[in-house]
Amino acid sequence: MSLQAHAHSRRPPRVLVIGAGVGGLTAAALLGQQGFDVHVIERAATPGGKMRQVEVGPQRLDAGPTVLTMRWVFDALFDRLGLSLDRQLHLRRCEVLARHFWGAGETLDLSADLEHSVAAIASFSGTAEAARYRVFCARAEAVYRTLDRPFMQSPRPTPGSLAWRVLRQQGLPGLRQLLRISPFTTLWRELGRYFHDPRLQQLFGRYATYCGSSPFEAPATLMLVAHVEREAVWQVEGGMFRLAQVLAAAAQQQGVRFSHGCEVRRLLMADGRVSGVELADGQQLGADIVLFNGDAQALSQGLLGEPVQQALADDTHRPPSLSALTWHVEAEVSGAELSHHNVCFGPPAGYRAEFERIARGQLPEAPTVYVCAQDRNGDTRPLRHGTRRTERLMALVNAPATHGRPLTEPEIAQCEQQMWTQLSRAGLRLKPGSQAPVLTRPQDFAQMFPGSGGALYGPAAQGWRTSFSRPQGCTRVPGLFLAGGSVHPGPGVPMAALSGQLAAEQICAALRSTSRSPAVLMPGGISTR
Incomplete structure (x- = not known):
C-alpha cells in the first residue's frame, strides 16, 4: 500500500525493521510508542547486533562494546518511552577511563577527573x-x-x-x-x-x-x-549485552513484535517503492516502511535484491574500516595490575607501521593489544569475589577487513604469539584456564554481518569528506530507511542509537507529508548536551 493510500486507511502504518542492533531497537521502540505496527526481524537468536556475547565454557563474555559513553542519549530515550534507564540497568561510573602500558613500569592511567x-x-x-x-x-x-x-x-x-x-x-x-x-x-x-x-x-x-x-x-x-x-564512562552490571536486552524489552512494551532466527532474502518492490520483504523460507511480509539496520553495503552489493541495488547505485569509493581479531578467555592474572579498560602499546616508532600493514591487508607485526578485564571495575578492584580464581578477559588486535581474502591460520597464529609477547612486555602474566579461548576472525565478522566484509565500523573515516559521505537514514528508494553504525552519524553505541532516532523521525515526517490526518512526527529530539 502506498503512503497516499495509507493516509485514508484506519490501520496503523506497518514498519518492518531488519536487524535488532542498537539503531533498529531504538527506532522500533520510538515508532511503537507513536502507534506504528512494528515488527523486528533478526537473523540471530538474540537482539543486540554487534552488542553480543560469547560463551567460554559456562561463562558469558561481552564480545562487542564493553562500556557505555554518552549515557544521556539513553537517559533521554528511556524518558521519552516513559521509562527510567536507572531502573532498567545498574550503571557504575569508571574512575579510571583506561590503563595504558608500554613496557614494564611504563603505565599511565587516564581518569574522568x-x-x-x-x-x-x-x-x-x-x-x-x-x-x-x-x-x-x-x-x-x-x-x-x-x-x-x-x-x-x-x-x-x-x-x-x-x-x-x-x-x-x-x-x-x-x-x-x-x-x-x-x-x-x-x-x-x-x-x-x-x-x-x-x-x-x-x-x-x-x-x-x-x-x-x-x-x-x-x-x-x-x-x-x-x-x-x-565526561563519563559507565560499566553496565551484567555486561553491555544487558543494554540490548532492556532496549528490546522497552520496544516490546511499546507493542513491537520480534522474530529471531529469521533471515531476509530480499526486499520487495511495488510501484517503484519498497513494499515488504521476502524471508529465506519464502514467506513474504508486507509493509508500508522498511528500516534496514544492517551494514548499508549489503544493499549496494545486491544482497537484498537487484532492484534496490540499482536504485542505490553509488560510485563513491568508501574504504572499509578496521576489523579485529578477538580472543575470549578465562585466565589467572598476575604481574601488572589490570583495570577494566587496558591498552598495551608497542614501541612508538612502530606505530605507523601497524596501520600501514593493516592497510595492505596484513596483520601488524607488533600489534597494540586491548584487554577488557570484565570482572574488574574501572579501577583495580575485582567486581566480585568468590572461589573462582580465573577472570573473564577479551583481548583484541586491530586487523584488516577481509578484502576478499580471509586471514590464514598461520597468519593468525603468528599474530596471537605476538599478542602474548606484547602482554608479557607490559608486565602481564596470564595463565589460561581449562577452557580453550574463543577466537573470532574478520571472516567470522563478515559472515555474522553480511555486506560488511568484516569491517566493524562501516566506512573508515579518511579525510573531512568522509563525515559527509556516509549513507543517510532516508534513501532514494521510497519507503526504505537506514539505521546503524554504518550510516550517519557513525559507529559506536550512542551514535547508533542517534541513527535510530533520526530514522524514526524521518519515517514520521514521510508519513506526515502524505497524510491529512494529525501529524505523528515526534517533537524535539534527544539532546546530547
Missing part, C-alpha cells in the same frame, strides 16, 4: 606535557560542542547545512569555532601540536580506532572522542 589525569601525565611525562594536555582537553571539548547538535543530531548534514546550523544555534562565536576545529588535517598531525612525548601521541591517536580508522588518515575532529570519554 581532569586533575587526576593532569597529575598522572606530569609524573609520567613531565609538567610541560601535562600543561599541553589541559589545552588539548579544552580543544576536544570545543570540537564536541561545535559538532554535537548541528552535525551528530542533524539528519542530512552537508558542509553548507552544518555551517548554517552552527550559525543558527551558536551564533557567530560558534561559526568562528567551526573554522578552528581542523577538519582538513589528520588527527595524528594535530596531536603533534599538543604532545611531544610520542607515547602520548599513541595514546590519543588510538581514539581514531574507536571509529575503525587510522590516526594517520582520520580527521582531527575525532579528538572529540577524548572529551566524550572524559
Whole structure:
C-alpha cells in the first residue's frame, strides 16, 4: 500500500525493521510508542547486533562494546518511552577511563577527573606535557560542542547545512569555532601540536580506532572522542549485552513484535517503492516502511535484491574500516595490575607501521593489544569475589577487513604469539584456564554481518569528506530507511542509537507529508548536551 493510500486507511502504518542492533531497537521502540505496527526481524537468536556475547565454557563474555559513553542519549530515550534507564540497568561510573602500558613500569592511567589525569601525565611525562594536555582537553571539548547538535543530531548534514546550523544555534562565536576545529588535517598531525612525548601521541591517536580508522588518515575532529570519554564512562552490571536486552524489552512494551532466527532474502518492490520483504523460507511480509539496520553495503552489493541495488547505485569509493581479531578467555592474572579498560602499546616508532600493514591487508607485526578485564571495575578492584580464581578477559588486535581474502591460520597464529609477547612486555602474566579461548576472525565478522566484509565500523573515516559521505537514514528508494553504525552519524553505541532516532523521525515526517490526518512526527529530539 502506498503512503497516499495509507493516509485514508484506519490501520496503523506497518514498519518492518531488519536487524535488532542498537539503531533498529531504538527506532522500533520510538515508532511503537507513536502507534506504528512494528515488527523486528533478526537473523540471530538474540537482539543486540554487534552488542553480543560469547560463551567460554559456562561463562558469558561481552564480545562487542564493553562500556557505555554518552549515557544521556539513553537517559533521554528511556524518558521519552516513559521509562527510567536507572531502573532498567545498574550503571557504575569508571574512575579510571583506561590503563595504558608500554613496557614494564611504563603505565599511565587516564581518569574522568581532569586533575587526576593532569597529575598522572606530569609524573609520567613531565609538567610541560601535562600543561599541553589541559589545552588539548579544552580543544576536544570545543570540537564536541561545535559538532554535537548541528552535525551528530542533524539528519542530512552537508558542509553548507552544518555551517548554517552552527550559525543558527551558536551564533557567530560558534561559526568562528567551526573554522578552528581542523577538519582538513589528520588527527595524528594535530596531536603533534599538543604532545611531544610520542607515547602520548599513541595514546590519543588510538581514539581514531574507536571509529575503525587510522590516526594517520582520520580527521582531527575525532579528538572529540577524548572529551566524550572524559565526561563519563559507565560499566553496565551484567555486561553491555544487558543494554540490548532492556532496549528490546522497552520496544516490546511499546507493542513491537520480534522474530529471531529469521533471515531476509530480499526486499520487495511495488510501484517503484519498497513494499515488504521476502524471508529465506519464502514467506513474504508486507509493509508500508522498511528500516534496514544492517551494514548499508549489503544493499549496494545486491544482497537484498537487484532492484534496490540499482536504485542505490553509488560510485563513491568508501574504504572499509578496521576489523579485529578477538580472543575470549578465562585466565589467572598476575604481574601488572589490570583495570577494566587496558591498552598495551608497542614501541612508538612502530606505530605507523601497524596501520600501514593493516592497510595492505596484513596483520601488524607488533600489534597494540586491548584487554577488557570484565570482572574488574574501572579501577583495580575485582567486581566480585568468590572461589573462582580465573577472570573473564577479551583481548583484541586491530586487523584488516577481509578484502576478499580471509586471514590464514598461520597468519593468525603468528599474530596471537605476538599478542602474548606484547602482554608479557607490559608486565602481564596470564595463565589460561581449562577452557580453550574463543577466537573470532574478520571472516567470522563478515559472515555474522553480511555486506560488511568484516569491517566493524562501516566506512573508515579518511579525510573531512568522509563525515559527509556516509549513507543517510532516508534513501532514494521510497519507503526504505537506514539505521546503524554504518550510516550517519557513525559507529559506536550512542551514535547508533542517534541513527535510530533520526530514522524514526524521518519515517514520521514521510508519513506526515502524505497524510491529512494529525501529524505523528515526534517533537524535539534527544539532546546530547
